[in-house]
Amino acid sequence: xxxxxxxxxxxxxxxxxxxYMTDExxxxxTNLVGIEPDPARLRIGMPVEVAFDDIAPEFALPRFxxxx
Amino acid sequence: MRGRVxxxxxGEADEHGKLPHKSAFALHAxxxxxxxxxxxxxxxxxxAVFSAGLWMGSETAEYMGIRPRYVDGxxxxxxxxxxxxxxxxxxxxxxxxxxxxxxxxxxGASRVGMPGTRFGADSWRLQFxxxxxxxxxxxxxxxxxxxxxxxxxxxxxxLAEVAVATRRWAQLNPRALMxxxxxxxxxxxxxxxxxxxxxxxxxxVTDAGGAVVVTAAERARDLGKKPIYVLGTGEASTHVMIxxxxxxxxxxxxxxxxxxxxAMAGIRHADVDVAELYDAFTIVPVMALEALGFCKEGEGxxxxxxxxxxxxxDFPMNTNGGGLSYTHSGMYGMFTLVEAxxxxxxxxxxxxxxxxxxxxxxxxxxxxxxxATLIAGTEVP
Numbered sequence: 001x002x003x004x005x006x007x008x009x010x011x012x013x014x015x016x017x018x019x020y021m022t023d024e025x026x027x028x029x030t031n032l033v034g035i036e037p038d039p040a041r042l043r044i045g046m047p048v049e050v051a052f053d054d055i056a057p058e059f060a061l062p063r064f065x066x067x068x
Numbered sequence: 069m070r071g072r073v074x075x076x077x078x079g080e081a082d083e084h085g086k087l088p089h090k091s092a093f094a095l096h097a098x099x100x101x102x103x104x105x106x107x108x109x110x111x112x113x114x115x116a117v118f119s120a121g122l123w124m125g126s127e128t129a130e131y132m133g134i135r136p137r138y139v140d141g142x143x144x145x146x147x148x149x150x151x152x153x154x155x156x157x158x159x160x161x162x163x164x165x166x167x168x169x170x171x172x173x174x175x176g177a178s179r180v181g182m183p184g185t186r187f188g189a190d191s192w193r194l195q196f197x198x199x200x201x202x203x204x205x206x207x208x209x210x211x212x213x214x215x216x217x218x219x220x221x222x223x224x225x226x227l228a229e230v231a232v233a234t235r236r237w238a239q240l241n242p243r244a245l246m247x248x249x250x251x252x253x254x255x256x257x258x259x260x261x262x263x264x265x266x267x268x269x270x271x272x273v274t275d276a277g278g279a280v281v282v283t284a285a286e287r288a289r290d291l292g293k294k295p296i297y298v299l300g301t302g303e304a305s306t307h308v309m310i311x312x313x314x315x316x317x318x319x320x321x322x323x324x325x326x327x328x329x330x331a332m333a334g335i336r337h338a339d340v341d342v343a344e345l346y347d348a349f350t351i352v353p354v355m356a357l358e359a360l361g362f363c364k365e366g367e368g369x370x371x372x373x374x375x376x377x378x379x380x381x382d383f384p385m386n387t388n389g390g391g392l393s394y395t396h397s398g399m400y401g402m403f404t405l406v407e408a409x410x411x412x413x414x415x416x417x418x419x420x421x422x423x424x425x426x427x428x429x430x431x432x433x434x435x436x437x438x439x440a441t442l443i444a445g446t447e448v449p
Contacts, residue, residue: 018200018211019211019310019311019316027311027312028196028311029196029197029200029202029309029310029311030200031200031201039263039264044214044215044218055199061199061200063200
């Protein structure tokens with residue numbers, strides 16, 4: 001999955017809700033992390049990479065950060 | 069089935085707004101009573117009950133003291149009541165019932181007699197979307213609005229025009245809750261709720277109820293009021309979670325519902341005199357106009373930005389003041405039906421669309437998840 005597409009952003013709170021579509025098609029709800037939640041900085045289509053967030057011992061949420 | 073059934077009664081709860089002294093069921097019942105009185109029918113004439121809420125359809129019937137032989141509790145969101153008209157038409161045509169009462173009551177603001185939510189901890193939405201901050205409808209609709217802007221260049225100013233035109237209609241409706249003057253600048257200056265949607269891009273949250281009565285066209289002609297014939301209907305559902313919307317910039321369910329409704333009605337878009345398009349957020353009617361074929365894909369922003377949907381324009385839209393300025397209980401679709409009936413009967417006073425003969429109602433369900441369309445007219449063409 002070399003490229004991914006951010007296709008929506010929401011900055012109503014401190015987080016950026018986004019949907020992320022893999023090259024293969026499946027799409028999931030996620031958040032953008034590692035970038036300021038500012039519409040001027042976030043781009044639809046920007047490449048991102050997964051950043052698992054261990055929110056509890058048994059649970060990790062797949063969030064995404066700009067690709068390095 | 070064009071013209072085989074008619075809406076013969078339409079009504080609302082006695083009051084709307086913030087009503088901490090009334091339960092959701094009381095709002096159902098008030099609206100039902102008023103719609104039956106409007107139709108010149110008695111409760112005992114009703115043999116089919118249709119309603120959508122967070123409870124069973126049969127509970128609504130029990131509250132009203134009706135023992136129907138046909139019950140439909142289809143719940144596909146705020147457009148459910150428009151779909152109920154289609155279902156009632158099919159049931160009446162099949163000989164399963166004669167007089168269908170479709171009711172809506174929701175204590176959306178005061179939450180009196182309301183179950184907590186239909187999305188519990190085990191729902192897909194709470195498992196797969198809420199952990200990422202999907203806080204409710206504004207967040208989901210913001211995703212679609214963002215994509216629409218990205219693909220088509222739709223602007224916040226164009227979205228604001230929807231709220232402004234709708235407010236101008238509300239100013240002509242004494243029953244509308246929001247009647248103060250409104251400008252595009254006011255909308256853009258209002259608090260950001262979920263980028264790019266401002267507070268005034270979002271509908272009201274109120275306590276309200278509405279109801280309509282549907283029966284066969286032959287019987288309708290024996291009743292007191294002018295029958296409002298059901299000329300075409302359509303419904304569709306494509307997803308529940310917004311992340312699974314097939315295409316964020318295109319409302320597929322609306323396209324599917326609209327295609328069937330227009331085909332059944334056998335009319336052209338130019339024949340529609342008045343349109344009541346569910347407006348939970350300003351982006352919703354923009355995408356509905358495109359999906360229903362009133363303009364080309366991507367041209368919805370320019371369509372609403374032209375001012376033609378406001379009073380005096382050539383495309384009267386949301387003439388009661390819509391969910392943005394009239395009322396929005398949570399499932400607004402019922403009020404598109406009530407307003408269409410009133411416009412077609414010529415009962416609308418200052419906001420009356422002159423010589424309105426064909427109306428189109430279009431509802432929204434969930435997160436652009438479902439849609440239902442109804443085309444109604446004073447005559448069967």
